[in-house]
Amino acid sequence: MRPKPLSGFPEFLPAGRIVEQRVLDVVRATFELHGFAPVETRALEPLEQLARKGEIDKEIYVVKRLHAAEDDVAELGLHFDLTVPFARYVMEHAGHLQFPFRRYQMQKVWRGERPQEGRYREFLQADIDIVGQGTLAAHHDVEIPLVALDVFARLHEELGLPTATIHVNNRKLSEGFYRGLGIEEPSAVLQRVDKYDKIGPDAVRELLTGELGLTDGQAGACVALAGISASDESFVDEVRALGVAHPLLDEGLAELAQLVRVARSERLVADLKIARGLDYYTGTVYETFLDGSEHLGSVASGGRYDSLASDGKVTFPGVGYSFGITRILAPLIAKGRLAADRSVPSVVLVAVDNEDSREASIGVANVLRARGIACEVAPKADKFGKQIRYAERRGIPFVWFGSSSVKDIRTGEQVDADPQLWEPPTADLRPGIVFG
Amino acid sequence: MRPKPLSGFPEFLPAGRIVEQRVLDVVRATFELHGFAPVETRALEPLEQLARKGEIDKEIYVVKRLHAAEDDVAELGLHFDLTVPFARYVMEHAGHLQFPFRRYQMQKVWRGERPQEGRYREFLQADIDIVGQGTLAAHHDVEIPLVALDVFARLHEELGLPTATIHVNNRKLSEGFYRGLGIEEPSAVLQRVDKYDKIGPDAVRELLTGELGLTDGQAGACVALAGISASDESFVDEVRALGVAHPLLDEGLAELAQLVRVARSERLVADLKIARGLDYYTGTVYETFLDGSEHLGSVASGGRYDSLASDGKVTFPGVGYSFGITRILAPLIAKGRLAADRSVPSVVLVAVDNEDSREASIGVANVLRARGIACEVAPKADKFGKQIRYAERRGIPFVWFGSSSVKDIRTGEQVDADPQLWEPPTADLRPGIVFG
Numbered sequence: 062m063r064p065k066p067l068s069g070f071p072e073f074l075p076a077g078r079i080v081e082q083r084v085l086d087v088v089r090a091t092f093e094l095h096g097f098a099p100v101e102t103r104a105l106e107p108l109e110q111l112a113r114k115g116e117i118d119k120e121i122y123v124v125k126r127l128h129a130a131e132d133d134v135a136e137l138g139l140h141f142d143l144t145v146p147f148a149r150y151v152m153e154h155a156g157h158l159q160f161p162f163r164r165y166q167m168q169k170v171w172r173g174e175r176p177q178e179g180r181y182r183e184f185l186q187a188d189i190d191i192v193g194q195g196t197l198a199a200h201h202d203v204e205i206p207l208v209a210l211d212v213f214a215r216l217h218e219e220l221g222l223p224t225a226t227i228h229v230n231n232r233k234l235s236e237g238f239y240r241g242l243g244i245e246e247p248s249a250v251l252q253r254v255d256k257y258d259k260i261g262p263d264a265v266r267e268l269l270t271g272e273l274g275l276t277d278g279q280a281g282a283c284v285a286l287a288g289i290s291a292s293d294e295s296f297v298d299e300v301r302a303l304g305v306a307h308p309l310l311d312e313g314l315a316e317l318a319q320l321v322r323v324a325r326s327e328r329l330v331a332d333l334k335i336a337r338g339l340d341y342y343t344g345t346v347y348e349t350f351l352d353g354s355e356h357l358g359s360v361a362s363g364g365r366y367d368s369l370a371s372d373g374k375v376t377f378p379g380v381g382y383s384f385g386i387t388r389i390l391a392p393l394i395a396k397g398r399l400a401a402d403r404s405v406p407s408v409v410l411v412a413v414d415n416e417d418s419r420e421a422s423i424g425v426a427n428v429l430r431a432r433g434i435a436c437e438v439a440p441k442a443d444k445f446g447k448q449i450r451y452a453e454r455r456g457i458p459f460v461w462f463g464s465s466s467v468k469d470i471r472t473g474e475q476v477d478a479d480p481q482l483w484e485p486p487t488a489d490l491r492p493g494i495v496f497g
Numbered sequence: 498m499r500p501k502p503l504s505g506f507p508e509f510l511p512a513g514r515i516v517e518q519r520v521l522d523v524v525r526a527t528f529e530l531h532g533f534a535p536v537e538t539r540a541l542e543p544l545e546q547l548a549r550k551g552e553i554d555k556e557i558y559v560v561k562r563l564h565a566a567e568d569d570v571a572e573l574g575l576h577f578d579l580t581v582p583f584a585r586y587v588m589e590h591a592g593h594l595q596f597p598f599r600r601y602q603m604q605k606v607w608r609g610e611r612p613q614e615g616r617y618r619e620f621l622q623a624d625i626d627i628v629g630q631g632t633l634a635a636h637h638d639v640e641i642p643l644v645a646l647d648v649f650a651r652l653h654e655e656l657g658l659p660t661a662t663i664h665v666n667n668r669k670l671s672e673g674f675y676r677g678l679g680i681e682e683p684s685a686v687l688q689r690v691d692k693y694d695k696i697g698p699d700a701v702r703e704l705l706t707g708e709l710g711l712t713d714g715q716a717g718a719c720v721a722l723a724g725i726s727a728s729d730e731s732f733v734d735e736v737r738a739l740g741v742a743h744p745l746l747d748e749g750l751a752e753l754a755q756l757v758r759v760a761r762s763e764r765l766v767a768d769l770k771i772a773r774g775l776d777y778y779t780g781t782v783y784e785t786f787l788d789g790s791e792h793l794g795s796v797a798s799g800g801r802y803d804s805l806a807s808d809g810k811v812t813f814p815g816v817g818y819s820f821g822i823t824r825i826l827a828p829l830i831a832k833g834r835l836a837a838d839r840s841v842p843s844v845v846l847v848a849v850d851n852e853d854s855r856e857a858s859i860g861v862a863n864v865l866r867a868r869g870i871a872c873e874v875a876p877k878a879d880k881f882g883k884q885i886r887y888a889e890r891r892g893i894p895f896v897w898f899g900s901s902s903v904k905d906i907r908t909g910e911q912v913d914a915d916p917q918l919w920e921p922p923t924a925d926l927r928p929g930i931v932f933g
């Protein structure tokens with residue numbers, strides 16, 4: 062009886078996991094090039110910690126020992142993101158950390174949501190955050206999306222993944238604009254504007270007048286603001302042309318203009334309809350779309366929060382970005398658009414002539430391994446044709462015969478070779494990643 | 498209010514996590530050099546799957562959605578090892594895997610045990626297994642500990658971790674010996690012999706006569722067998738000298754002798770008291786002790802099982818090894834014996850002269866990053882002395898000033914340099930790992 066997969070818990074075959082690992086390697090290497098230090102937190106947090114934000118409590122997985130003892134009072138749950146555990150980590154270890162603290166964290170998270178396309182119950186996130194003690198300079202809001210651009214550029218250049226475009230807005234800009242229009246509840250407006258891409262500008266306008274009682278002029282201005290986007294500072298003039306004034310608007314415009322100016326990239330767009338729903342951001346907000354796969358929705362997002370954590374005395378402001386690794390990869394791998402060209406790390410299969418000479422084959426393999434060439438020894442002293450098929454089925458490019466001969470089974474070319482000296486082509490050292 | 502740590506859930510500061518990551522990098526690279534393919538399974542398994550082995554059900558963490566729907570019948574638990582989920586994975590995906598299938602898997606596991614020194618509720622394991630469909634050749638029992646020896650050798654050479662010694666036995670050898678003595682219940686003897694290291698030979702002998710009713714002669718022979726160990730084939734003659742004969746004993750002796758002969762290493766010892774308690778091994782069994790830290794107990798273990806999984810028609814025999822990464826690292830890191838020489842990946846802090854020149858500093862940083870040199874830009878245009886202290890507190894070895902000058906803050910030496918050309922010493926490219 063074959064076990065059935067659990068809906069919402071994606072699992073890859075080895076070739077898919079090879080792709081995921083390579084992606085994680087590139088992401089991690091980029092984070093480290095930008096000076097982010099690694100942190101890993103436990104998967105379980107006290108339930109009260111997880112439920113504090115209210116709205117998402119129905120998605121939490123509660124964890125209990127099967128035979129919990131009576132004195133086992135701690136109620137625990139699986140973390141549903143990496144921000145809540147990181148905030149707890151910062152509070153717990155603040156005395157041992159250097160601020161501003163730059164960390165990355167790549168872990169699975171769990172949400173008990175009803176599974177649907179692009180939504181998972183277990184998925185992998187890769188987060189970066191910069192956290193200050195008391196204060197955190199605004200230039201970090203500029204820095205974070207530059208790291209994200211670098212991540213996506215390297216994933217594109219090194220592994221051929223699709224390019225991505227980052228859309229940026231600033232809560233101060235939107236809120237200042239709404240307040241300048243005389244609107245009292247900017248967050249209610251933001252929630253409606255958040256639906257702009259799904260329902261279109263006219264429907265948003267109707268919600269703003271119908272549900273919130275905005276005047277036609279107010280609603281029109283809000284929708285006009287949401288329609289502005291540019292990858293240079295020209296958006297500032299467009300906003301000014303709407304004739305609204307407020308100090309918070311000025312602050313937001315200045316921050317966003319600075320970001321666009323420093324980034325100087327067509328892949329980073331000021332997009333004034335970006336709202337990030339109910340999340341607790343207080344300044345810059347980011348969303349990211351894969352070029353050509355915009356239908357997947359935002360695959361990486363983040364923003365600035367004035368208070369990541371607070372112990373009553375000290376507040377820890379932060380700015381961060383979360384990459385939805387599973388969200389990016391699972392659909393591409395499942396559809397076969399993203400694949401590894403072999404299912405094992407081995408570059409070489411060392412053939413075995415007969416079982417008595419297996420030790421000699423192990424010797425050849427160990428010489429190759431000592432030189433960084435991954436290999437395996439044939440499991441059975443079959444006819445060579447069968448051993449070659451063993452390699453073929455796994456995509457292993459080379460088969461080694463005896464002590465001094467190696468065959469590229471893709472071309473059939475066989476050459477004399479010394480295991481102490483032979484080098485495979487660099488491109489063959491690791492499985493290749495193919496995107497199509 | 499500072500959050501309190503959860504007992505049994507170890508967490509590292511960034512410098513500790515840097516150590517753990519480097520260890521995982523070495524372990525993974527070694528597994529791949531030996532041709533093992535990566536697999537990652539979901540953290541949750543159906544409870545019935547986890548509870549099948551009976552004895553450990555009290556340690557399982559059960560997982561439920563906070564507001565589980567009525568139709569949500571699936572009872573799930575967190576996996577407590579990587580073998581049970583891997584067996585399920587093999588059954589589920591058998592049609593898409595190539596056998597013999599060689600996989601590695603590095604993930605957290607959870608056990609609701611009462612925490613104590615060296616025992617955790619959440620910990621990291623790194624497993625390798627070779628699994629056959631129907632059959633699996635005996636030479637893989639030799640191969641697996643050779644991979645383990647290679648892992649520990651590289652951890653020692655590349656990161657300075659303590660060396661390790663692998664102790665090997667064979668269930669067939671013990672069982673054949675006991676049966677040759679006329680003992681009907683070899684597993685009951687094995688359970689008592691498992692206590693040899695804790696209680697000593699005399700107490701084991703008493704258990705065998707007192708609890709199992711063995712004769713003095715039988716008990717004496719069992720204890721004598723348990724006392725035999727050697728890193729070469731001499732143990733075979735010592736066993737033969739005990740004058741016991743049985744076909745299963747011959748088989749076990751031959752397999753173990755083959756292993757010791759091929760390994761040819763002082764770090765691999767045939768040790769006939771190794772029993773591996775109640776685990777379901779059917780042939781070779783392995784345990785591993787860190788040299789000088791034997792009190793931590795076995796930190797890596799495994800063995801051969803005739804049936805890793807079975808679907809009623811096909812049986813999947815396997816042989817595997819599990820490295821207790823947390824078990825090895827957590828005590829060494831907590832006691833400060835194993836540490837990284839800096840708490841961030843950055844090789845260079847690019848100083849900022851004044852906030853107007855921040856963009857120029859970012860430019861220098863990006864040139865260095867493009868050349869693989871990790872760096873960060875100073876968060877504030879403080880006096881240079883303060884910026885140098887920022888680097889010092891994190892262990893960053895170099896500070897870059899302006900566009901063309903870099904200072905090694907350990908020696909105070911400052912040189913003119915071009916960010917397009919300057920190379921730090923290779924040893925500084927990554928944080929160093931220090932064992933003492």
